[in-house]
Amino acid sequence: MIRGEGLDIRLREKAIIDMADVHEPETRSYNMSQIQAKDSKPEMMVRKFLHANGFRYRLHVKDLPGKPDLVLPKYNSVIFVHGCFWHAHDGCKDFEIPKTRTEWWKNKLFGNRERDVKHVRQLKDLGWNVIVVWECELKSDIIKKTLPELVKRLKK
């Protein structure tokens, strides 16, 4: 009886452990990928850093030129977090015109860049301190320099 119960419990435990073995790694990697995908979004990295350091901001303010990603009224500053490809980061190795449909891409990407330049000018005319953070500046090797630098530019 006791022995039987013991076996039963062990079997049940084993079943639970087996289930855990089967399901947990999947669940864990899913959660991880979700978290990483979200956290590694360049804009999220900037937002998290600023928030953790006590800066408060508004997001995607539609009534300002170019709809800046972050607006910090207290610091009279707006921040754009730009992807190097889509915003045609000049001289950046992450920006390369695709080898096919080259003309189309040139128009598209250089058009984006021109629009960015225009928005920066408009924002400056309105008296904003405009900061552009590039995606390549948020890579793990230099992010520790980029973010404190950003704070300095906010406090100027």
Ligand SMILES: [Zn+2]
């Ligand atoms: Zn870049």
